[in-house]
Amino acid sequence: MTVRFGLLGAGRIGKVHAKAVTANPLARLVAVADAFEKAATDLAGQYGAEVRSIDAIEKADDIDAVVICTPTDTHADLIERFARAGKAIFCEKPIDLDVERVKACLKVVDAEGATLMVGFNRRFDPHFQAVKQAIDEDRIGEVEMVTIVSRDPGAPPVDYIKRSGGIFRDMTIHDFDMARYLLGEEIDTVTAQASVLVDEAIGTAGDYDSASVMLSTASGKHATISNSRRATYGYDQRIEVHGSEGAVAAENQRPVSIEIANGSGYTRPPLHDFFMTRYTEAYAREICAFVDCVESKSAATPSGADGLVALALAEAALKSVKEGRAVKVSEITGALADKSVFQGR
Template sequence: MGTSTPGESGALVTVRIGVLGVGRIGRMHADIIANETDGAEVAAVFDVNVAAAAEVADSLRVPVMSIDKILESDSVDAVAICSSTDTHVELIARAAAAGKAIFCEKPISLDIAEVDKALSAVREHGVAFMVGFNRRFDPTHAAVQEAVSSGRVGDPHIARISSRDPAPPPVEYIKVSGGIFVDMMIHDFDMARFVVGSPVTEVYATGAVRIDPAIGEAGDLDTAVVTLTHANGCITTIDNSRQAVYGYDQRMEVLGSTGMAVSENPMKNAAVVYSATERQGSVLPYFFLDRYTDSYRGEWQAFVRYAREGGSSPVSGEDGRAPVAIGIAAWESYRLGTPVTLSDG
C-alpha cells in the first residue's frame, strides 16, 4: 500500500505495523491491516510459536522478526500488541521507549498497578496509544452512542447490555483469563461508559455456575449480572452468559428522558419465509468474527488516522484502565455480596 514517506504535512502516508502475537486474534488483526485498511501495511510479525509466525508471514508475504528487531527497525512505525495479556505491560513499555505508536488488545493487564505502569511509560515517551475495544466501532452500537451523546434520547436513565457467547472457552483458558468480569464482561464495562457517556461510581455483581461445573472448579462463573451506577445517575444492567445455545447474542439499549435507542442482533441473513402456519427467519451469527468484523475494520481505520494525524486517542489509556478497575470491583462485590464504590471507573 505504498511507502511510509511523510506527506507535505509531515504525517505518514502509510503506517507500517509490526504485529506482536499472531494467534487467533493477532492473525485476524494482521489480515485486516494487510488487506482491508487503507494507509497501513504489515511490516513484520512475531510470535513465540515459530510455526504460526511463519504461516502468517508467508500468507502476507512479510518477514518474521524478533521483538527486538521490530522495535529497532526504522521500517516499523507502530506495533499491534496481540500477545497474551501477561506480556502486554512489558511490550508497551518497550515499544514506547522505542518511539512506536501502540495498539494494544484488551485488557492492558489484569492488575491495576501494572496498567498504571504501562500508561506511565506511554506518557513519558509521548507515543500514540490505543486500546482494542472494538465494539465501540460497531455501526449499530455506535449509532446508539451517537443518539445519547447528541441528546436525541434526552438524559440517559437506564441502559441494558446483553452479551452471551454460544459456547464456553476451554477451561484451561478460563484459568488464566482473569474470570468472567475481567475477561468477558470487560467489553460491556467499556461499552457502558462509552454509550452512557459517564464514568461508573458503583458496582454490584452477582453470578453463578449454571453451565459447566468445571468452570466453577477453575474459580470462575459462567453466568453473571452486574448493575452499574454512573456519575450522571444513569443505571446500567449487564448480563453475561458463557453459553447461549441459539448463537452469539449481543444487544444494547438506552432509555432516556425523551426516547430510547436500541442495538439489536443482526441475523445471519435477512430472509424470512412465510407459510400458512408459520413465519421463519434466520438464526444469529455463531462466531464473534461473524458479528464484529465491521467493528475490527473500523477500529483499524481509526488507529491509522490517529497514528498519522495525531489528536486524541480513539480509545485512550484511561479508557483501557477503567474497565479493568470496574472488573476488579465486580469481583470484590460478588465476593462480599454488597455494592462497591469506585473513584476511577
C-alpha cells in the same frame, strides 16, 4: 504518509488485524513476529511482509506502529518496551489482569508521550456506533439507563477460563467499557451477582458463568448488564439506551436475514455463532481508527486509561459478588483515574 506496521503475534486475532492493516490504503504490514516460526512465516507470506523478531521490530527504522496480539501476560511489558522505542501501540485488551500493573504501565506510556490504543473493538461496531451517534445527535435526550445483554454461544474450555482472569475481566469487561462509553459519565458504584449454571467445572475453577451487574453514576444514571456463557441461539449482543426523550437499541445480528413460515410459525435463522463473524466490520474499523490516530498524531481512543477503568470495574464487580454489597469504583482505582480518564474520548 503510510503507517508501517509490525505485528506481534500471528494467532487468530493477529490474522484479523493483519488483514485489516493490509486492506487500509494508508497502512502497510512490514513485519510479523511470533514465537512459533511457522505461524509468522505463513502470515507474513500471505501479505508480503517479513518475519522479524520482537527485538528487531523494536529497533527497526521502517516500523511506525505495532499491533500487540501476544498472550495477555506479555502485554504490559511490550507496551512499555514499544512506548520507549517511540512506536505507536495498538494492544489487544486487557493491558494486564492486575490493576496495579496497568497503572504502572500507563505511567510509562504517559512519561514517554506514547500513542496507545486498547482493543475494545465493540466501540467500532457500525450498529453500536449508530447508537452512540443517536445519543450524540440528541435524539433520545439525556441518557438515563443503559441495558446490555451479552451472551456467548457456548462456554470456553476450562483451561481458557483459568487463564482468563474470570468472567468479569474476560467477558463483562467489554460491556463495562460500552456502558461507560454510552453513559457519558463515570461509573460510581458497581453491584453484581454471579453464579454457576452452565458448567460446574467453571465453578470448580473458581469462576462464574452467569452474571448480572448494576452500575450507577454520581448523577443517578443506571446501567445493567446480563451475561451468560451459554446461548443456544447464537452470539447474543444487544444494547439499549433509554433517555429522557426516547430510546435507541441495536438489534442482534445474523448471517442472513430470511424468514421461513409454516405451521410451526415464522422462523428466522440463529445469530452469528462466533465473535469474529459478528464483529468482522468492527475489527476493520478499529484498525482504520488507529491508523487515523497515528497519521494525524491525535489522541487514541479507547485509551490506556479506558482499559484501566474497565478493569477496575471488573475488579469492583468481583468484590461486590464476594461481599454482597455495592462497591465504589474509587475503592479500586484510588486517586489516579479520576483525573484524565475521559480526555481521550
